[in-house]
Structures are given as structure tokens and as C-alpha cells.
Amino acid sequence: MSLKIKSNSHFDTISVIQEALLKWYSNNGRHNLPWKVNDIYKIWISEIMLQQTQVKSVIPYYQKFIQKYPTISDLLKAKKNDILKLWSGLGFYRRAENIFKTCEILKKKHNGKLPVNYDDLILLPGIGKTTASAILTFSGNGAYSILDANVKRFLSRLLRIENTTKNNKYLWDYSTLLLPNDKASEFIQAYMDIGSMICTPKKPNCGICPVVKYCISHTKGFLNSNEINKPKIKENNIWVMVLVNSKNQFFLESVNYNGLWRGLYSSPLFKNYGELSDWIKIHNIELNKEHTIWKFVHHLSHIKFSFNVIFYKVKSNKKISLSPDNWYNLSNIEFGMPKYQNKIIDKYKSINDYN
Template sequence: MSKNKNTFLAKQIVAWYQINGRKDLPWRKNISVYKIWISEIMLQQTQVATVIPYFKRFIKEYPSLRSLIKASEDDILALWSGLGFYRRAKNIFLAKEKINQDFKGRFPKNFDDILSLPGIGQSTAGAISSIALNNPHPILDANVKRVLKRFYGKDFNEKELWELSKMATPQKNVFEYTQGIMDIGAIICTSKKKDCDLCPLKSNCSSKNIPLAKKIAFKKINPTHNLTYKLLVYKKKYLLFKKTDKTFWDGLWVPAEDQVKNYKKNIKTQRSTKVTHKLSHLNLKINIDIIHVNKLESIRTNREHKWVAFNEIEKIAIPAPIKKVINNEQNYSV
């Protein structure tokens, strides 16, 4: 690729970002490597608008790496509840453990050390290093891939794209360049439209004013999974079990499936409710029997469990549809 074209790309993006970049995003204010790390993990497979409130809540609870070091996996999962893709939260827990043990509680600055942290791949490591540390490392998320392909006018393979991203990344102003190319891909050169008139690259872009090819939309049909839970309630406390089967919701707290014994003679009231919930790969149909019991003494369980008071619900990791049922039940019982 032409060196002049690479230079043009970098200069235009840097200049555009300095004026038009999304500097109001919460992780771009008072930038720190810690905040960039948390935001980059949250932004994996999730839109910016969805991430913002979760990021603010997370940083309010854990404003620094030092404060996060003290957090348990359950603490982190609780803050993640509702954001989905819970493996990311587990990776944050594993990464902060590694940081504490291997890097004396300080976020590493060496690129290979950053790359060694759980949940961090080549592109995420590049984003952290370039944005937070101003080191020239390429990134290659979906937005960057799209901008590069359109600007250079070729459908490059993954290896070629990495090489192209490396050549295009400037040695100076990498902070502005990295955020700028991501912003252009997110708000100007999107997968569904191209606002070429607003793009700083238009005068040298190989795809300028070329209409996007219409794609035939194939609706993804996910399999359906049926779940049946028994939500035992004693006064304003709910019996929950930690899910440990390494499938969806692993590590989160859910009602009983078949773990509860000797409760049938202890039933005060019982009713059922049904909810549906969509995961990225699965549609869930959930039937929940809500069972109020008279006393706790006769109830036997065979797995790790806890009785959770309603005012503690927000402090533990509960899947969004289950939390909704508990909130509705609380209102129903009032």
C-alpha cells in the first residue's frame, strides 16, 4: 500500500478526532489505563450506549485498580448483571488476580504483559496500550476493519488487515488516531450506511460514493431451551443457588431446579409465572414456580445456596430475567 495513502489516513483521522471525536465518553475523561481496560472489556460484543451506565456503575464501586483488587468474583459478577457475556466479568476477576500476583498490583505497561492478561487479545491489548499509554500498537476491531477495507478498496483477509493496520498506525498522536478510527467506524462509516460527506477520508477513499451492496438478511434462528425453576420465598427472603455447570449464567445465582427437598408439606402459597429471554446463541423459555413457605427448618438442599433478602438482591449476580421475576414478586406480595 502507498506510504502516502497511509500518511494521509493517519493525519486526517488525528485532525478529525481533535475536533469531532467522542471525548465525552466516560472512559475518555481523566483517562487511566485502568478505566480504558475496563471499558475495552465491556465493549467487546456490546454497543457503546449499552456499556455507558454499566461502566459508570462499575467505576463508582471500584474507582481504581487498588479497590478492584479486593473484589471477589461474585462482587464483579453482581455489577455485570444484565450486561451479558459473563465470561468477560470472570476474565476481569482473573486478570486482576494475575496483576496482583505477577505485577505487584500495578497494571503492566509492557505490551506482551498486557496481552498475557485473561480476556485480552491482540486488538484489546493494542487499544489499551495506544489509548492509555500512547504507545503505537495497531488495533483491529470490527469498526477498524470496515474503515480500512473501504478506504483501500479491497476485501483483505485477517493477516493482511493486521499488516495494514500496523502500517497505518502512526508513531505520533497514536492516542488520537486509535480513538478516531474507531469513532469513524462507529458513527460515520458504519456497516449499514456511509456518510461520505462527513468523512475526513473522502478525498482519498477508494469506496467514496460507491453505494453499499444490499445484503440479503437471513434471520438467525437460535435453538430454544426450556428451564423450570422453583423460587422458594420465606417472608422477604429468596432461596438461590450458584450455577456452576459451565454453560450460560455460570457463576450467577438462580432459583432451585431439583436441589430442594422436603418443602411440599411446608407450602403456604404457590403460583407460576413464565418469562422468555434471548441470549446471543439461545432463546430461553423459563417457567418459575413461586413457592412461599411457612418455615425454614424442614427445607433441605444439596448444593451451595443462600437465602437472599430482597434489599440485597442488587448486591449479588442474578440473571436479568430472574431479577425481574423477583422484583415483580415483591410488588405482588406487598
């Protein structure tokens, strides 16, 4: 591999950068994050939660999770819905499913414990290269480098190459090359901290960067290469039939929307009004003056949903044919709900003086 860092001696430069990052981290890094503990189980949970999710958003979810499941053996007894409930609101719910799947695998193949070697760990669902490396390195089980969004941005600027997927292999090799064998745990944390605190996406704070001397972008100018490969945001309509009975119970069912919000529960969803119309006919529901409509917009990273919500109070004397098993009191729900459902419930409460 050819090193692009400017120096007469590449290997001297590597050790200088290593020391500069470690010293900066020692003085300025994030040392007090709640998952900075010597417990591979807690590190695992934190690393899954932190995938594509900001530290600030993760902290309360992490704390609630660890409070309910302090050890891996506690978690092994959990049901999938228990985990999804703790996850609801955090997003990317496949991660919660993967934690449950991992528990099943650990019970069958690993004596109820997380493996502490790379080859076994990366086979577990939801654990890729960066997550496996972080779990092992932070828990003191080896020295493996990472390439998360922070490191990608930091290294691509340092080397002045485009921050694109086609450079992933080069950046992975470089990330590994720069990793010191001793203090690897501190170093990968320094990697991420400098990315999130100094080498930020917009207006990087080069004035206090410990390796600004070696940064080719700082000398030759930054590449503006982040415009490529941005998936377009689709716009979709979605219809929701919100049914509430006389006991203030909500009719909820498992979400089935092309895999979106899988495993969570919500009021029945429909792709268009026709599907909703068919559904209410089948269940002998007639819309009349008892219903109200509410529209709101709910953004995902790749879809802009325009929600069309019908609130409908079900009277007990009607011939409506709805399964008696799907009515739930909001106070003791044992599964997770998508964020839009919470918005809908909040709206219902504000309309109906619900308590």
C-alpha cells in the first residue's frame, strides 16, 4: 500500500500520528460514556444501539436496557417483544430482532456467553466488521480497527481522498495500518472522538486538531465529495385506522408494511384509502359522523410519509366484527410501537381529554 501522508519516513509519521491522537484523546476525549466498562455484554449492547445513531440519543435507551437486563443471563430469558419494547423509539428495529436472534444462538452454541474471538463474533446477526472490532477491542480481547462514519471522514480528509464507498477498502487498510497494537482500545475511541468532536462534517475545527500538520486536505483544500450516492427520498401516503373502544382500549396489530417497523404493533395500516375501505367493510364498520380525520407528516431517512389518520370510536352495541384479542390498554402494553403510533396516540389524547 502506498502511503499518502506527507513525510520523508512513512513509519515515523505513523507513530507520530498515533501518539498525537492518543495524547489528544487522553486530554480531550469522551472518557465518561456509560458503556466505558469492562463488560463485553454491555459493550455489545451499546455498539448495536450506536449503529447509525447518535450518542446522545442512545444514552437513555442504553441505561433503561441495562437496568432491565444487567447481565447476559438476564437478557437470555427475555422475549422478543420485551426487547422490542425497550427499543421502541430508537429506530432500526432489525437491531433489536438481531439481539434476540443472537441470544438464541448464544444459548445453543456458545454456552450462553458472547464469543471473544473475531471469527465467531462476526457470524452473529447484526455484527459486522466495525461492530465486531469495537466489541473485541473495547473489551480487551484483541486489537482490531474500525471504519465507522467518524473514521471514514477523518481518514479520507487526512489522506484527501473521496469519502465514498469505492474507497472503503483503502480506508479500511489505512485504518488498520494506523492502529497501534498496544492502547488499541484508547486509539479506536480516539479515532471516533476526533471525528465527532474535531473533524466534524461541517466546519471542522482544524485549529485545534492534533494532526493538522499531516492533513493533506488542510494543505491542499477539502474535497466536496459527499453529494454522490444519495438515495432520493420517496414520498408516500399511508392510511391508519385508529379504533378505540368504550373502555379506552386501542385496536392494535402487528405491523405489516413491507418489513418496515417489523415486530412492532400499531393501529391498522393501509397503503391507500381503497385498502382501508375494504378492511372496514369486511369488519362491518361504517364511517359516519363519529369519526375524525387527522393528517401529519412523518419523515424517515428515505421516505416522507404523509399520514392520513381516521379516529373512530367503537360503540359496544354495534355489529362490528373485530377480534377481541387485539384490544389493549395503553398503560400495560407488552410490545413496542413505532414513533408515528405515539404521535397518533398523543393526538388522540389531546382531542379526547384522555387520561
